[in-house]
Every structure is written in structure tokens, then in C-alpha cells.
Amino acid sequence: MGLLDKLDKVAANRETLLPEGINPFDVVIEEIHSATEGTIDDHRVILAGTNNYLGLTFHPSCIEAARASLLKEGTGTTGSRMANGTFSGHSALEKELADFYGCNSAIVFSTGFVANLGAISALAGSGDVIVLDADSHASIYDACKMSGAEMIRFRHNNTVDLEKKLRRLGPKSKNSLIIVEGIYSMLGDCAPLAKIAALKKKYGAWLMVDEAHSMGVLGDHGRGLSEAVGVEKDVDFIVGTFSKSLGSIGGYCVSNHPELDLVRYISRSYIFTASPSPATISSVREALRVISSQPQLRTKLWENVEQLYRGLEQLGFELGSDPSPIVAIHVPTKENALFAWKAILDKGIYVNLIFPPAAPAGLSLLRCSISAAHTSDQIDFILKTFADLKPMMTTAI
Ligand SMILES: Cc1ncc(COP(=O)(O)O)c(C=O)c1O
Numbered sequence: 161m162g163l164l165d166k167l168d169k170v171a172a173n174r175e176t177l178l179p180e181g182i183n184p185f186d187v188v189i190e191e192i193h194s195a196t197e198g199t200i201d202d203h204r205v206i207l208a209g210t211n212n213y214l215g216l217t218f219h220p221s222c223i224e225a226a227r228a229s230l231l232k233e234g235t236g237t238t239g240s241r242m243a244n245g246t247f248s249g250h251s252a253l254e255k256e257l258a259d260f261y262g263c264n265s266a267i268v269f270s271t272g273f274v275a276n277l278g279a280i281s282a283l284a285g286s287g288d289v290i291v292l293d294a295d296s297h298a299s300i301y302d303a304c305k306m307s308g309a310e311m312i313r314f315r316h317n318n319t320v321d322l323e324k325k326l327r328r329l330g331p332k333s334k335n336s337l338i339i340v341e342g343i344y345s346m347l348g349d350c351a352p353l354a355k356i357a358a359l360k361k362k363y364g365a366w367l368m369v370d371e372a373h374s375m376g377v378l379g380d381h382g383r384g385l386s387e388a389v390g391v392e393k394d395v396d397f398i399v400g401t402f403s404k405s406l407g408s409i410g411g412y413c414v415s416n417h418p419e420l421d422l423v424r425y426i427s428r429s430y431i432f433t434a435s436p437s438p439a440t441i442s443s444v445r446e447a448l449r450v451i452s453s454q455p456q457l458r459t460k461l462w463e464n465v466e467q468l469y470r471g472l473e474q475l476g477f478e479l480g481s482d483p484s485p486i487v488a489i490h491v492p493t494k495e496n497a498l499f500a501w502k503a504i505l506d507k508g509i510y511v512n513l514i515f516p517p518a519a520p521a522g523l524s525l526l527r528c529s530i531s532a533a534h535t536s537d538q539i540d541f542i543l544k545t546f547a548d549l550k551p552m553m554t555t556a557i
């Protein structure tokens with residue numbers, strides 16, 4: 161068996177995804193026109209799978225902030241946060257994130273993925289236990305592996321199972337970090353966070369919430385699920401990303417624990433990777449101001465969510481349990497998902513095609529993500545298209 165032979169299996173799997181000569185995992189957006197429209201395969205399409213929840217990628221003041229920074233500070237930092245990669249903007253953003261969350265401190269990382277790697281592997285180590293939701297994002301799983309801590313999974317959103325696992329830990333629960341997500345990225349459902357926070361207190365554990373998909377989306381001020389359910393004081397660490405509501409790229413961890421600052425000194429993904437560019441940081445700082453000052457964006461987002469979720473529900477599709485900006489349509493088989501995804505694209509709409517293992521519980525999904533920037537007419541068009549293609553999405557192939 162040679163080094164590359166294992167990739168034969170990957171090649172064979174890839175072939176099964178190409179029945180019509182288009183690889184759904186190799187889509188190129190040839191031109192991007194706005195937060196909700198692009199050109200794919202020479203056709204102008206509505207983008208309904210981008211995580212651009214508030215549509216800020218094209219917000220004029222975010223673009224202007226990035227442009228000014230690009231001209232003044234250049235294209236990149238060419239160094240890690242620990243070396244030459246901390247400019248005044250990185251420090252200012254950390255202060256602004258801490259203020260936004262009403263926390264003592266924040267750390268900015270280069271992506272949300274590496275924020276999870278860096279924060280989790282620094283906070284938990286050999287002799288500790290990480291108790292995580294089974295449907296956690298790949299970055300959380302990878303971080304657990306890196307940390308050297310014992311990893312215990314509980315069934316997705318099942319607080320009975322969580323409590324069983326915490327109880328079994330006995331005194332070790334004081335050394336355990338529970339990790340959950342605000343909104344789960346594939347099915348769009350929320351963690352039962354009030355109950356989880358109560359269990360954390362009952363067993364003396366620590367709690368981290370990944371608000372990647374809920375920051376800017378939930379809570380009166382957009383601080384996420386922790387704010388929405390009133391448990392911020394019980395959450396020890398919040399991690400998040402700049403690549404969704406904030407419309408850019410990067411990640412962060414915030415906390416009231418003064419020890420958070422020490423994470424910088426041992427987090428390999430903080431020390432050994434280049435920091436976000438100055439223009440990126442400036443656009444994020446401006447996006448944070450927009451989120452704070454324009455709650456109407458969140459109102460519009462939720463109007464759009466209602467229109468899409470309720471519309472699909474009325475059409476009889478099986479959806480994720482909670483209305484949220486992630487609307488996942490369950491389809492019977494991988495083949496259904498693949499053919500429907502292509503047909504939807506041909507009609508002028510891009511959505512995400514999700515198979516296991518990216519999708520939980522062996523599901524095949526057509527995942528829409530909705531934005532405040534979508535118009536009501538665009539959502540009507542999505543609903544009409546899905547109604548037309550319903551047989552392809554519901555009758556098993
Ligand atoms: C729950 C969760 N955490 C972390 C990440 C990683 O974020 P980033 O794209 O900034 O690496 C994602 C990305 O999809 C996510 O869904």
C-alpha cells in the first residue's frame with residue numbers, strides 16, 4: 161500500500177458526486193454582485209447559502225473602513241499575533257469585543273476554527289474532561305483531540321444525557337469544560353442553554369458557548385443565545401467568528417476570567433499563524449458598530465426567516481426544529497439531495513448541499529441560510545422554486 165493509495169477511495173467517492181458533470185463541492189462564484197447575488201456557471205443566481213446573516217459583506221461603511229485601512233496599513237501583517245502581527249487595530253478590536261460582551265477581555269484569532277483550536281486546547285489538558293454536544297463543529301472536535309483532555313460526548317441537545325455524564329464524573333466535574341453551540345450550523349437548532357447553564361452550576365463545571373452562528377442573530381443586542389436566554393453570567397467562555405454576521409474572516413474568544421489573557425502564551429494557533437490583515441480588522445470593527453447601532457438589521461433578518469421557514473413548512477417540507485437563519489430541508493437520500501441541488505442551481509438559486517459526516521444523524525440536507533439583505537421577492541422566488549421541485553426533494557430516488 162503506497163502513500164497515496166488511500167486517496168483512491170476519495171477519488172471513487174468524488175466520481176459518485178459528478179453524475180451531471182458538476183461538482184457541488186467545487187462551486188466557483190465567478191462574480192459576486194451583492195450580499196445575495198452572484199454568477200455561477202455563467203448564470204446570475206440568488207445566494208441562499210452564505211452565512212452572511214446581516215448582509216454586511218457589502219455594507220458601505222465596512223467597505224470604506226477596509227479600504228482606508230488597506231491604503232494606510234498595507235495588505236497584510238506578515239506575522240503572528242505574538243510577533244509583529246498585532247497592530248493597533250487588533251488591540252482596539254479586542255477592547256471593542258470585550259465591551260460589546262460586557263466582559264473583561266477578548267482575544268482575536270485568525271479564524272473561528274483556530275479560535276476553537278487555540279482556546280480549547282489551552283483551557284483543557286491532560287487530566288481534564290471536555291463534555292461536548294455530539295453535533296459539535298469539526299473545529300471543536302479537533303481542538304478536543306489536540307488538548308489531550310478526556311473527551312465525553314452527550315447526545316445532541318439532550319440535557320438528560322448531559323446530566324448523566326456530568327454526574328458520572330463525580331468530583332472531576334470541577335475540571336470539566338462543557339462545550340455547546342448557540343445555533344447549530346447544519347440544522348439551525350439552538351442549544352437548550354438555560355438548562356445547560358443550570359447543570360453547569362449544579363455540577364461545578366465550566367461552560368463554553370460557540371456563538372459562531374448566533375452572534376448578531378440572537379439577543380436584543382446581538383450577543384447571541386447566551387444573551388437571548390439570559391445566562392451570560394454563567395457562560396465562562398464565548399467563542400465566535402468574524403466570517404458570518406460580521407461579514408469578514410477571523411475569530412475570537414471572550415471571557416470575564418482574567419486567565420483568558422494567558423491563553424495567548426500557550427495557544428499554538430495564536431502563536432504560529434499570521435494575524436488577520438489590517439483591512440479585515442477594520443471592516444470587523446465597523447461591522448461590530450453596525451450590529452450595535454442598527455438592530456433593525458436583526459429585525460429584518462427574522463422577518464425573512466419567518467417568510468422562508470413558514471413558507472417551506474406550509475409547502476410540507478421536513479425542516480430543522482427551530483426557525484432560524486439556517487433553514488435545513490431534509491431530503492430522503494443522497495441522490496435526491498444531489499439532483500435537487502443541481503436543479504435548484506439551474507433555476508437560479510445557490511444553497512448548500514450537505515451529506516454525512518458534515519450532516520448529523522446520517523441526514524442529507526439542502527441547507528439554506530437567509531440574510532437580512534434578501535428581499536421578500538427573492539424569498540418568494542426561492543419558495544416558488546422549491547414548490548416546483550418538491551417531488552424531486554421528497555420522493556426517494
Ligand atoms: C460552530 C462553528 N464554529 C466555528 C466555525 C469556524 O469558523 P471560521 O469560518 O471563522 O473558521 C464554524 C464555521 O462554520 C462553525 O460553524
